[in-house]
Amino acid sequence: MKIEDSYLEKIKEEILTIIEPGIYYCYQCGKCTAGCPISYVYEYQPNEIIRLIQLNKINVIFNSNSIYLCTSCEICSSRCPQNVNIAAIMNYLRIKSWHYKRFKLKRIYNFYKIFLKIIEKFGRSFEPLLIICLNFLNKTFFNDFDSALKILKKRKIKIIPELLKNRKEVSFIIKKYS
């Protein structure tokens, strides 16, 4: 229990020092939530996320779906009257939850894992393999079957992956930071 608390405290300290020192300037006007396109599925709204960080309840944020569903459209940051960079905070929390293996939404977790693996191997993204692996891991076998057929019919996709000459450099970068 104690170990868990210590890394959460560290995350808050890092947010305050390097990401957004002005987190206590938030006066809960809710403009971020009003603008957010996916707030309707969030368990905690963007302004509530800021409050939760102020109250040292990062654990609660990690266990809710909000930070994982965020599409980084940055409406919240650009409309904040107090210039709190909410999108950067959300992104930082997402990175930390990945780092500490607390990433809650499995479907998105699988997507990121497979995508990064594919770039590591080929150097570029390769959609057919991505969709097949993703559907297999998420057990949504016929998801986007209709779209896949349409794309194949229009020949908008390459069936053989393109390999980079220096793909070692790319896989080195990905291995180093993941």
Add this chain to the structure above:
Amino acid sequence: MNNIEQKNQKPIAYYPGCSLNSTAIDFNISVKNLLKILKINFKEIKDWNCCGTTPAHNTSSEMSIALSARNLFLAKNMGCDEIICPCVSCYCKLFEASFILNSNITSRSEFEKKKREEILNLFKNMGFDTESELNFKVYSIVEFLYKNRDLIRQKFSENKIKNNNIVIYEKEKELLTQLKPVCYYGCVLLRAEYSTKFDNAENPVSMEEILKTVDIKSKNFRFKTECCGAILSLTHKEIALKLSKEILDAALEAGANSIIVFCPLCQQNLDLRQTQINKHFKTNYNIPIYYISQILGLALGLSYEDVMINKLFIKPEIKKLKQVNFQYL
């Protein structure tokens, strides 16, 4: 003319990105053909890699910057400082990397300075030239076209003067005369923390201005910068479908018959998934989604095949006209 000659001296690097190489091949080809007829000297970056897009950005900021930095250094090896990047997601990542790497930026925070040193060290060990001055300029396609409006206008009026030759083909003329578009900017281009904010983030007009140079008037639109759901369409489809449906709704409300975009992911969500939207919400949308490069290309004399209109999933319905609008003759 002086302007064009100057551009010919130093080529601009072109970074297509993964989607433009597969599902958005029409965007790639139309942008390339458009740049060719505008006589802009560009070279594709050799051996470019994926920018990592959302998965890299959401799991490690250093990884995201390093992946884009490799592309920037490859461009530098080709002797280019300026990079055109049509894909919005790639653009944001490349711009962030250029902000971290460029030598002349002084407004960096301590954290960003530390990142810069780490990335430079990494690339030095990989054998790239990190010692010389770094001065990358990354353009999104809209910003680039907006800056070169005069060039487009000049080309358009040149075409008009050549009265006797067929400058715009028949089918293309009909499409352009029947076009009643709205411009959709997507969410992140003008808002992102790391991007050149060349236009208003809440009510941008750059696309409308570009289209005005070729006499295309677009409708006023209240969903210009709403989010389309982006990559959630792969994992949480209901959300992306709902957000995309709202955009299509607003376009119809504005009295438009088509939407012009410049982001491959927005195009995919609105075009490819329009049948899924129709199925899910029991609606009956049939709105073609064009890339801005396709429409500009047609107006400047490219053919259907040159801009790959046939690759769109929602085909434009074009009525045969007896008389084509005079301005495209």
